Amino acid sequence: LPSKLPQVGTTIFTVMSKMASDHGAINLSQGFPSFNCYPYLMDLVAQYMRDGYNQYAPMSGVPILKQRIAEKTLISFGLSIDPEKEVTVVSGATEAIFSAVTAVVSLGDEVILLEPSYDSYAPAVELSGGIPVYVPLSLPDFSVDWDRVSAAITEKTRLIMVNTPHNPCGYVWTKEDLDNLASLIQDRDIYVVSDEVYEYITFDGRPHLPLMSHPLLRERTFTCGSFGKTFHVTGWKIGYCIAPPALTEAFRKIHQFVTFSTATPLQYALAEFLMEPSRYESLSDFYQTKRDLFCEGLKKTAFEFTPAQGSFFQLVSYGHLSQASDYALSVKMCKEVGVACIPVSVFYHDKQDHKLLRFCFAKDDGLLEKALGLLQGLD
Ligand code: PMP
Ligand code: GLN
Numbered sequence: 001l002p003s004k005l006p007q008v009g010t011t012i013f014t015v016m017s018k019m020a021s022d023h024g025a026i027n028l029s030q031g032f033p034s035f036n037c038y039p040y041l042m043d044l045v046a047q048y049m050r051d052g053y054n055q056y057a058p059m060s061g062v063p064i065l066k067q068r069i070a071e072k073t074l075i076s077f078g079l080s081i082d083p084e085k086e087v088t089v090v091s092g093a094t095e096a097i098f099s100a101v102t103a104v105v106s107l108g109d110e111v112i113l114l115e116p117s118y119d120s121y122a123p124a125v126e127l128s129g130g131i132p133v134y135v136p137l138s139l140p141d142f143s144v145d146w147d148r149v150s151a152a153i154t155e156k157t158r159l160i161m162v163n164t165p166h167n168p169c170g171y172v173w174t175k176e177d178l179d180n181l182a183s184l185i186q187d188r189d190i191y192v193v194s195d196e197v198y199e200y201i202t203f204d205g206r207p208h209l210p211l212m213s214h215p216l217l218r219e220r221t222f223t224c225g226s227f228g229k230t231f232h233v234t235g236w237k238i239g240y241c242i243a244p245p246a247l248t249e250a251f252r253k254i255h256q257f258v259t260f261s262t263a264t265p266l267q268y269a270l271a272e273f274l275m276e277p278s279r280y281e282s283l284s285d286f287y288q289t290k291r292d293l294f295c296e297g298l299k300k301t302a303f304e305f306t307p308a309q310g311s312f313f314q315l316v317s318y319g320h321l322s323q324a325s326d327y328a329l330s331v332k333m334c335k336e337v338g339v340a341c342i343p344v345s346v347f348y349h350d351k352q353d354h355k356l357l358r359f360c361f362a363k364d365d366g367l368l369e370k371a372l373g374l375l376q377g378l379d
Pocket of ligand 1: 195228
């Protein structure tokens with residue numbers, strides 16, 4: 001069958017996780033926690049299932065969960081949103097991104113993607129007939145080069161995809177970044193999809209600044225969130241999209257035909273679980289301990305790195321050690337060293353190889369220590 005995505009193979013996350021499992025390697029490749037979620041959250045799901053909450057949820061989400069998402073947005077970021085008109089519960093941030101892109105992008109529209117970029121963005125754009133326009137982030141810190149973004153904007157630009165905190169680089173947007181984006185799009189008909197799935201994972205006291213905290217961006221942005229990241233349940237595939245009423249209306253027109261609605265007992269359980277803000281407000285501290293443990297161990301390896309500002313990924317650079325491609329080195333490390341990671345070139349459309357590897361540190365401390373021991377043996 002002729003493919004609508006001819007250049008796309010199986011995602012790197014599937015490939016590397018399988019390779020890790022086949023070779024018994026410690027899997028620091030695909031981004032998911034090695035530990036379980038709170039037992040109370042699982043009890044809540046079981047309870048709602050037993051109580052009969054097992055049929056279709058309303059298309060846009062159960063009202064109590066939309067309300068709790070609005071409450072947490074106020075508590076965490078001081079932003080007021082209308083739960084009924086501005087929040088949609090979705091089956092994972094991947095669905096939120098896909099539905100938002102589909103709602104906005106038509107044939108021939110240009111969409112700016114900042115590279116490296118998460119792997120689902122470009123396919124979503126292309127399936128809507130859009131044209132990805134790639135703008136590289138600036139090495140070594142992966143900040144946004146606003147002159148290049150400005151130069152990439154044309155009459156056809158319809159959307160820009162943002163990801164903060166960033167996967168795989170960990171860069172966290174600053175107030176200046178928000179202001180720069182706002183001034184670039186203010187006189188143009190350009191929307192924003194902001195992937196903020198790591199909104200609760202920032203380090204060293206750095207705040208996460210939701211794009212919608214800027215008044216102009218607030219009017220243009222679809223914000224995508226994921227409970228998978230915040231509550232250690234990536235397998236539940238449940239998240240949300242927050243956008244102004246007119247954008248939410250357009251979003252729901254797509255969402256209703258992609259999944260229609262999202263698992264009912266999970267929605268009720270999460271609504272109840274969200275009543276205690278410390279359950280999400282404590283996440284940065286939780287992951288800071290892991291980032292610090294991982295970075296301390298990395299200091300004893302031959303890799304070079306700058307500690308991630310946010311997300312649960314750490315990049316390391318090895319160009320001073322080897323000229324092997326990042327893909328070849330990842331495969332070799334998985335098979336011969338026993339630690340699986342992700343080659344960063346997969347996040348570039350032209351597979352640019354900056355000799356960088358991504359490790360996920362959302363793992364039990366014992367597993368991280370074991371992996372570090374293996375990495376410290378390398379030279
Ligand atoms: N965006 C980014 C940047 C991610 O890292 C991920 C998952 N790791 C997603 C989106 C997808 O989130 P979900 O699993 O909720 O679909
Ligand atoms: N987002 C996760 C990562 O970056 C993987 C999600 C997936 O496997 N699709 O590793």
